[in-house]
Amino acid sequence: MKTLIRTGALALVLAASAAAPPALAQSTPPAAESMFRATTLNLAAYGETRVAPDMATITLGVMTEAKTAQAALQANATRMAGVMATLRRAGIAEKDIQTSGLNLNPQYQYEQNLPPRLTGYQVSNQVSVTVRDLARLGQAVDATVSAGANQVHGISFGLNDSTAAENAARQDAVKALQAKAELYARATGHRVSRLVTLSEGGGYSVQPPMPMVTNQLKREMAADSTQVSPGELKVRIDVSGLYELAR
Structure with missing residues (x-):
């Protein structure tokens, strides 16, 4: 009786072992095999277009000094109110004026062998x-300086709507990618x-701010109107694609 039980158990183990290889073989993903059988190209290209900017962002400000913090703040507020009023009269909307920095710093005089002395x-x-x-940019700068702004830190140019420029760059990028794929295909016989995947990167970015005027005083701007040259902006789109080749 014991012999029969052992024989049946051994037969069951052998049957399970024989069934295991097909199960393991079926777990191998077919997609991995097909990728090794296919010849593919993984390529990248870009397209660029140049366009004249139609907007600009300028950073300007007012710096004041006084013996007390309250007096310095009051003087600054008065002058800045004049600058803001001038900007509004120049046609600048409220939403296009944003405070980017407000700082109050004590000023000290340093002498050898003496502790620092607060001067204001x-x-x-x-x-x-x-x-x-x-068209209003130079005039706006002149007006704000005349109204009390004594700091103009930098200017950057941009686009109100970059969609058209980006789409033109996209078309150039895809054409360049396709041409590169066809070249490699011919070179390898x-x-x-088909195009398997396509991805995009890059795009339009605002031109970095350029130094314009620092600690600019009214008398330095009085002789001539400020001339500003916007030049051109470069809009770039990067693309990458996976192509499948055939004989």
């Missing part, structure tokens, strides 16, 4: 202004069968 306070108030009509 300095207040700096900066705003970022978006000008959507470049293949033809392009």
